[in-house]
Amino acid sequence: MSKPTSIFGWKSVRHNYGWKGILLDSILPVVISTLLCAVMYCKDADIFLQLKHLLSVGISIVPAMVALILTAYTIMLTFIIGDKFASISKTDAGKKLIQDLNSSFAACLFVSTISIIAMIIISSIANMDIEIKEPNIVNYPVYFFVCYLLVYSVSILIGIVIDIFNSGQTILLEDNDDERNNAI
Numbered sequence: 719m720s721k722p723t724s725i726f727g728w729k730s731v732r733h734n735y736g737w738k739g740i741l742l743d744s745i746l747p748v749v750i751s752t753l754l755c756a757v758m759y760c761k762d763a764d765i766f767l768q769l770k771h772l773l774s775v776g777i778s779i780v781p782a783m784v785a786l787i788l789t790a791y792t793i794m795l796t797f798i799i800g801d802k803f804a805s806i807s808k809t810d811a812g813k814k815l816i817q818d819l820n821s822s823f824a825a826c827l828f829v830s831t832i833s834i835i836a837m838i839i840i841s842s843i844a845n846m847d848i849e850i851k852e853p854n855i856v857n858y859p860v861y862f863f864v865c866y867l868l869v870y871s872v873s874i875l876i877g878i879v880i881d882i883f884n885s886g887q888t889i890l891l892e893d894n895d896d897e898r899n900n901a902i
Contacts, residue, residue: 739825743877747869751862758861765857766844772861773841776833776868783871784830790882791823797885819881826874833867840864 758765798807798816807813840860850856 739821739877743870743874744866746873747866750869751865754865755858755862759858765854765861769857769861769864770841770844772864772868773837773844776837776864777841780830780833780837780868780871783875784827784834787823787826787830787875787878790878791827794819794823794882794885815884819885822874822877822881826871826878829867829874830871833871836867837864 757763758768798819807816
């Protein structure tokens, strides 16, 4: 992978998070969305009613998730700016960790924001009661898309939890360095 021209902006986020991150984080949402669509098709569920329910759940959950992500990111920034990360940021691995942390949070916020916008637009359209000759041709793909966005927004948090854990573990690195220096 080529080196980004800047450490700032969406190009840097895309470089650090990358297509591999998107694909890996998409596995669970695709599987869950596919299974839910298949079950609803087999059970002959009212997909439009399920879509409206999913939209209401998503619209109520995702904004709260964004607030939690921003709070967690603010806490992470205090660690990154603080003394504990100073020695870590001098190494290539430490710089990579910080870039990955920032990129994970940015990607999560981006996906969550896109999810909110898409759900508001789709919810508005769904509430217009537009008559379609074959509604399931539209409703199943839209349900899949909304379910994908919602599950992706939630599942990407797993990576952020690991990033927060890894950041907390960095304090042990300095303790191990002190122990090694004292042993010599």
